[in-house]
Amino acid sequence: KIELVQIDGLVLMKLIKHCHEAERSGSLFVQGALLGLVSESRLEVTHCFPFMALGDDSQDDDEFQLTMLRRLRQMNIDHQQVGWYQSSQFANFLSLTLLESQFSYQTSIEESICLVFDTAKTAQGFVSLKAYRLTGETLKLVKEGDYSADNVKENNISYESLLTEVPIVIKNSYLMNALLLELQEQLPLQVGGSQFLDLGTSGTLETQLRVMMDSLDELNSECLKFNKHQQIVLKQIQEKNKYIQKRAQENKQRIDRKEDPLPAEDLNKLFKPIPPPSRMNPLILSGTIQNTSEEVSEFCSQSMAKLFITEPLQAAKASAASSSQ
Amino acid sequence: MAVNIRVKVHPVVLFQITDSYERRNIDSDRVIGTLVGSVDKQCVEVTNCFSIPHKEHTDRVEADIMYAQEMFDLNKKVSPQENLVGWFATGNEVTNHSALIHDYYARETKDPIHLTLDTTLENGRMTMKAYVFVPLGVPGATTGSMFTPVPVEVVASEPEIAGLDLLHKSKHQKLLTRPIEPLPDLTKISEAAAKLEDFLDVLIRYVGSVCDGSHQADNVIGRQLWDLVQSVPKMDSEEFERMLNSNVRDLLMVIYLSQMTKTQLKLNEKLSMHSAANIKEMAKLIPSD
Numbered sequence: 001k002i003e004l005v006q007i008d009g010l011v012l013m014k015l016i017k018h019c020h021e022a023e024r025s026g027s028l029f030v031q032g033a034l035l036g037l038v039s040e041s042r043l044e045v046t047h048c049f050p051f052m053a054l055g056d057d058s059q060d061d062d063e064f065q066l067t068m069l070r071r072l073r074q075m076n077i078d079h080q081q082v083g084w085y086q087s088s089q090f091a092n093f094l095s096l097t098l099l100e101s102q103f104s105y106q107t108s109i110e111e112s113i114c115l116v117f118d119t120a121k122t123a124q125g126f127v128s129l130k131a132y133r134l135t136g137e138t139l140k141l142v143k144e145g146d147y148s149a150d151n152v153k154e155n156n157i158s159y160e161s162l163l164t165e166v167p168i169v170i171k172n173s174y175l176m177n178a179l180l181l182e183l184q185e186q187l188p189l190q191v192g193g194s195q196f197l198d199l200g201t202s203g204t205l206e207t208q209l210r211v212m213m214d215s216l217d218e219l220n221s222e223c224l225k226f227n228k229h230q231q232i233v234l235k236q237i238q239e240k241n242k243y244i245q246k247r248a249q250e251n252k253q254r255i256d257r258k259e260d261p262l263p264a265e266d267l268n269k270l271f272k273p274i275p276p277p278s279r280m281n282p283l284i285l286s287g288t289i290q291n292t293s294e295e296v297s298e299f300c301s302q303s304m305a306k307l308f309i310t311e312p313l314q315a316a317k318a319s320a321a322s323s324s325q
Numbered sequence: 326m327a328v329n330i331r332v333k334v335h336p337v338v339l340f341q342i343t344d345s346y347e348r349r350n351i352d353s354d355r356v357i358g359t360l361v362g363s364v365d366k367q368c369v370e371v372t373n374c375f376s377i378p379h380k381e382h383t384d385r386v387e388a389d390i391m392y393a394q395e396m397f398d399l400n401k402k403v404s405p406q407e408n409l410v411g412w413f414a415t416g417n418e419v420t421n422h423s424a425l426i427h428d429y430y431a432r433e434t435k436d437p438i439h440l441t442l443d444t445t446l447e448n449g450r451m452t453m454k455a456y457v458f459v460p461l462g463v464p465g466a467t468t469g470s471m472f473t474p475v476p477v478e479v480v481a482s483e484p485e486i487a488g489l490d491l492l493h494k495s496k497h498q499k500l501l502t503r504p505i506e507p508l509p510d511l512t513k514i515s516e517a518a519a520k521l522e523d524f525l526d527v528l529i530r531y532v533g534s535v536c537d538g539s540h541q542a543d544n545v546i547g548r549q550l551w552d553l554v555q556s557v558p559k560m561d562s563e564e565f566e567r568m569l570n571s572n573v574r575d576l577l578m579v580i581y582l583s584q585m586t587k588t589q590l591k592l593n594e595k596l597s598m599h600s601a602a603n604i605k606e607m608a609k610l611i612p613s614d
Contacts, residue, residue, distance in 0.1 A: 017373070050404075119484070170491065223593065290587060297579075300583075309518055
C-alpha cells in the first residue's frame with residue numbers, strides 16, 4: 001500500500017524539460033518511465049527518462065527501454081521501474097489507454113504509480129503534478145475486460161473511484177540544496193513572479209471551457225446511446241413476454257385438442273440478445289469532466305482573487321488623485 | 326577566433342551533474358559526461374547531459390566510449406534536436422587528463438566546450454566555469470593549446486523557473502522533517518502579491534531618497550519609473566467598477582455552471598446504474614418455459 005510518493009528535485013526538473021520541449025515541438029502526449037525504489041509505504045522516485053515518440057515500432061521501444069535501463073544501472077542509478085509519467089493539458093489525461101497501461105504496470109509491479117504532469121498549468125506558473133493509482137475495483141474491472149453496465153454496477157464503480165490520488169512530497173539532498181542556493185544568486189527569481197498576477201484570464205478560461213464542452217457533448221451522445229439501448233432491450237423483453245404467452249396459449253389449445261405441444265424453442269435464437277454498450281467511455285468522460293470542472297473552479301477563484309486585489313489599488317489611486325487636487 | 330562564445334546552461338543540466346556526482350563509485354574523485362544542446366551563432370545552449378563511466382589513473386584516462394555513443398544515440402531518439410556540444414567534469418580545476426578527454430570530444434564535434442561544476446564546494450560555493458580549447462603559440466614554432474574560460478550563465482524558461490521556485494521551498498528544510506508538497510494556487514498568488522509589495526516598497530524608498538537628495542538621481546531608472554507609472558491605464562472609478570463587476574459576474578457564472586455540471590454527472594451516473602438494474606430485474610421476470 002503506497003501512501004506517499006517522494007520525488008527528487010532532479011526528476012521534477014527533467015519532467016519539466018521533457019514535457020515542455022515536446023509541447024513546443026507539437027506532440028501533445030509524451031510519456032516516460034519513472035525509476036526508484038520502494039521503502040515501506042513510501043515510493044521514492046529518483047530518476048526518470050523519456051520514451052520515444054509513439055511510433056509503429058513497439059519492438060524498438062522495448063529495446064530502447066532495456067538499453068536505457070542497462071546503461072543507467074552502470075552509473076549506479078536505480079534501475080527499478082516504479083511507474084510512468086504522462087503529460088496532459090488541463091486535466092485531459094484520463095483515457096482507456098491510460099487505464100490499461102497503468103493496469104499492466106500495477107500488475108507487474110504492485111506499487112507503481114502514474115504521474116500526470118500538466119503542461120498548461122505549469123506554463124501559467126503553477127507546477128501541477130499528481131500521482132495516481134488504480135483502485136482495487138478498477139483493477140478487477142480491467143482484468144475482466146467486461147465494461148458492460150451490469151458488471152460496472154456489480155463492482156460498484158463510479159467515475160470518482162476509478163483512480164486514487166497519492167500525495168506527493170519533494171525532497172532534495174544537501175548537495176542539491178547547495179546547488180539551489182547557487183542558482184538563486186545566478187537566476188533572478190523575480191522574473192517568475194509576474195505571470196501569477198496577470199489579470200488577462202479569458203484566454204485560458206476559454207480553452208478550458210471549450211475542452212469541457214467537447215467532453216460534455218461526447219458524454220451526451222454516450223448517454224443517448226445508452227438510453228436507446230435500454231429502450232431496445234425493454235422492447236425486446238416485452239416481445240419475449242408476448243411470445244411466451246402466445247406459445248403457452250397455443251400449447252394449451254393443442255393439449256385441449258389432444259395434440260402434442262409445440263417444441264420449446266430457444267428464445268435466444270429468436271430474440272438475439274443485444275450487446276450492451278460499454279460503460280467505459282461514459283465513466284472516463286465523466287471523470288474527465290469532473291477534473292476539468294474542478295480546474296475551472298480553481299482558476300476562476302484565482303482570477304477573482306486577483307480582481308479583488310486590484311480593487312483597493314484603484315481605490316487608493318482614486319483617493320490619492322482626489323487628495324492631490 | 327572562437328573565443329566569442331557564450332554558454333547558456335539550463336538548470337536541469339546542473340541537477341544531473343550533481344546527482345551523478347552523488348552516485349559516483351567510491352574510488353572515483355570526479356565524474357565526467359557528455360553535454361548536449363544546440364549551437365546558435367556564437368551562443369551555445371546546453372539543455373541536457375548524461376555521465377559516462379570512466380577511471381583516472383596517474384598517466385592515463387579510461388572512458389567508456391561505447392557507452393557515450395549509445396547514450397547519445399538513445400538521447401537523439403527522444404530529442405532529435407539536441408546535438409553534442411561538449412563535456413563536463415566535476416571539480417574545480419582543469420587537469421592534465423582533461424586535455425586528453427577534450428581531444429576525444431573534439432573529434433566528435435567542432436569546437437566542444439568544457440564545463441566544470443565544483444561539487445566539492447572547495448571555495449564554499451558551487452562554482453561553474455566553462456572553457457574552450459584554444460590553440461596558441463607562435464605560428465611556425467611550437468604551438469600548443471590551452472583552456473580559455475568563456476562567460477557562462479544559467480538560463481531557464483518560465484516553466485523551469487516555476488519548478489525551481491517549488492524546489493527552493495525545500496532547501497531550508499532538514500531532510501524529511503517536513504517535506505514540501507506542490508502548493509495550492511491561491512497561496513502562490515498571495516506570495517506573488519507580497520513580493521510585488523516588497524518591490525514597491527524598495528522603489529518608493531529609492532524615489533524618496535532621490536527627492537531628499539541623499540541619493541544620486543539616475544536618468545535611466547527615472548525614465549523606467551516614468552514608463553511604469555504611465556503604463557497604469559487611466560480610468561475613472563466608475564469605469565473601473567463596471568469592468569470589475571462584469572468580470573466578477575462572468576467568473577461567478579462559470580463557477581456556478583461547473584458546480585452544476587458536477588452535480589449533473591453524479592445524477593447521470595446514479596440514474597444510469599438504476600435503470601440498468603431495473604432492466605435486469607425485468608429480464609428476470611420473463612417466465613421461462
